[in-house]
Amino acid sequence: MSSPGPLPLPAPNADSAAYWAGAKAGKLLLQRCRDCGATWFMSRHLCASCWSEQVESVEASGRGRVHSFTVIHRAPSAAFAGQVPYVVALIDLAEGPRMLANIVGAGAREIAIGELVRVTFEQRGDGALPQFQRAP
Amino acid sequence: MTLRNKACIVGVGESEIGKVPHMTGLGLNAQAAKRALDEAGLKPSDIDGLITAYSMTEPYFMLGSVLAEYLGIQPTYAASLTAGGASPALMLMHAADAIAAGRASCVLVTAGENRATGQSRDQAVEALAAVGHPYFEHPYGPLIPGFYAMIARRHMHEYGTRREDMAAVAVQQRANALLHPNAHMKKPITTADVLGAKPIAEPLGLLDCCLISDAGGALIVMSPERAKDAKSRPVWLWGAGEITTHEHILAAPSLTEFGTKRSAEIAYRMAGIGPKDIQFAELYDCFTIVPILEAEDAGLVPKGEGGAFFREGRAARDGELPVNTHGGMLSHAHAGAAGGLFGIIEAVRQLRGEAGARQVKRHEVALVHNEGGILSQHGTLILGRERR
Numbered sequence: 150m151s152s153p154g155p156l157p158l159p160a161p162n163a164d165s166a167a168y169w170a171g172a173k174a175g176k177l178l179l180q181r182c183r184d185c186g187a188t189w190f191m192s193r194h195l196c197a198s199c200w201s202e203q204v205e206s207v208e209a210s211g212r213g214r215v216h217s218f219t220v221i222h223r224a225p226s227a228a229f230a231g232q233v234p235y236v237v238a239l240i241d242l243a244e245g246p247r248m249l250a251n252i253v254g255a256g257a258r259e260i261a262i263g264e265l266v267r268v269t270f271e272q273r274g275d276g277a278l279p280q281f282q283r284a285p
Numbered sequence: 286m287t288l289r290n291k292a293c294i295v296g297v298g299e300s301e302i303g304k305v306p307h308m309t310g311l312g313l314n315a316q317a318a319k320r321a322l323d324e325a326g327l328k329p330s331d332i333d334g335l336i337t338a339y340s341m342t343e344p345y346f347m348l349g350s351v352l353a354e355y356l357g358i359q360p361t362y363a364a365s366l367t368a369g370g371a372s373p374a375l376m377l378m379h380a381a382d383a384i385a386a387g388r389a390s391c392v393l394v395t396a397g398e399n400r401a402t403g404q405s406r407d408q409a410v411e412a413l414a415a416v417g418h419p420y421f422e423h424p425y426g427p428l429i430p431g432f433y434a435m436i437a438r439r440h441m442h443e444y445g446t447r448r449e450d451m452a453a454v455a456v457q458q459r460a461n462a463l464l465h466p467n468a469h470m471k472k473p474i475t476t477a478d479v480l481g482a483k484p485i486a487e488p489l490g491l492l493d494c495c496l497i498s499d500a501g502g503a504l505i506v507m508s509p510e511r512a513k514d515a516k517s518r519p520v521w522l523w524g525a526g527e528i529t530t531h532e533h534i535l536a537a538p539s540l541t542e543f544g545t546k547r548s549a550e551i552a553y554r555m556a557g558i559g560p561k562d563i564q565f566a567e568l569y570d571c572f573t574i575v576p577i578l579e580a581e582d583a584g585l586v587p588k589g590e591g592g593a594f595f596r597e598g599r600a601a602r603d604g605e606l607p608v609n610t611h612g613g614m615l616s617h618a619h620a621g622a623a624g625g626l627f628g629i630i631e632a633v634r635q636l637r638g639e640a641g642a643r644q645v646k647r648h649e650v651a652l653v654h655n656e657g658g659i660l661s662q663h664g665t666l667i668l669g670r671e672r673r
């Protein structure tokens with residue numbers, strides 16, 4: 150492997166600035182359409198259900214369930230080589246949308262499909278990354 | 286517009302496959318193109334259309350015109366398509382579109398890269414990881430096999446699919462590859478080998494993952510009228526379907542049912558046949574779970590029975606519905622957009638009855654499925670030995 154650089158940092162752009170500012174402040178933000186009420190993860194300029202541009206940020210409860218997960222043994226880049234084995238999961242948030250994150254903290258590798266998890270925030274650079282831990 | 290009976294494949298070609306350090310990616314494409322053209326008994330000036338894909342090892346901005354220049358042709362129709370693993374099926378559909386619209390009558394379809402020797406293995410893994418969402422997935426180190434691992438685990442959870450079922454895919458395809466003179470892999474493997482291989486992303490191990498090869502493939506696609514000029518036996522496009530349902534796994538509508546269902550339905554309707562009429566299939570197989578899912582979603586087996594279909598040997602070369610008779614991307618070759626192209630090439634050879642030791646008994650109609658991204662974009666083809 151080449152030199153182990155830092156783990157990838159949150160990279161805000163015009164679509165996601167509010168999301169990452171929220172994470173830095175310890176909030177998990179979703180977007181909601183003021184016209185049709187759709188709620189989603191993955192920041193966008195408009196609502197993908199009705200194409201309304203009347204989009205607002207709303208704070209999620211931070212609770213969810215594991216839809217599926219994997220334990221990574223082969224790091225995708227030098228930066229992750231020191232992290233293996235680690236858990237990557239798809240989380241169904243209580244509000245409905247699905248997001249991807251690591252399961253971190255005690256018992257992470259014993260996680261199972263359907264298990265309850267709650268959000269926690271990992272400092273990365275001068276920002277923060279939403280992560281999840283088991284919430285029995 | 287229907288594409289039924291609008292285009293024929295009259296030539297197929299494979300480059301040298303495996304570790305081919307003495308050739309560039311463009312060279313691999315050119316060699317495959319020459320072999321396909323020779324097989325059809327045509328000359329370069331007969332080509333009036335060119336469709337290629339993309340290259341990660343030789344990332345030219347305009348690969349279509351770069352390749353035309355390299356081959357010394359001046360096509361009046363040229364395009365380069367970036368649809369990941371779905372590219373080959375979609376390239377053939379675009380070729381048929383161009384022919385049906387009268388924009389071309391002899392189209393060279395080609396793809397290939399020197400993925401094995403044109404970059405280091407770490408570079409290959411790192412480049413492919415970029416397929417994840419740059420902002421919402423990449424920071425979590427997900428790895429492409431990791432995305433498919435989550436799909437596999439969900440299928441196991443919902444339908445009781447087992448690691449042994451996925452291993453059967455790898456073992457049977459290796460057996461098929463051993464009968465293919467140009468396959469990358471030359472040694473047999475057992476279920477124990479697959480289950481005991483180095484873990485990559487649980488539940489997937491190294492032998493659940495496709496190869497990284499140097500390889501190029503090519504098709505010559507012609508209008509039925511001009512196909513009479515070719516010396517080879519033409520294979521007919523009966524039906525084709527495409528759909529895009531998402532790009533990133535976090536936005537996939539389901540982890541156990543994918544766009545394959547819709548693209549196959551479109552292709553069946555165009556061909557005027559159903560899944561029961563399919564005699565063999567060449568299914569995309571970047572990971573062992575994928576042919577299981579595709580066999581189900583294309584209606585070849587009931588939902589949830591894909592694992593048993595492979596485990597019971599029904600997809601083996603002598604089974605009721607042989608799958609990936611050349612060895613697939615798990616054992617024959619995988620090089621970027623060329624991976625699924627070899628499935629089309631194999632279907633053509635089988636339909637002609639020219640597959641030698643691996644020839645299947647019933648070879649009048651085949652289904653080929655390609656997918657790109659994380660089962661995001663899909664192309665289904667139905668190919669026939671005769672005009673439909």
Ligand SMILES: [Zn+2]
Nearest residue numbers: 182185196199
């Ligand atoms: Zn809306």
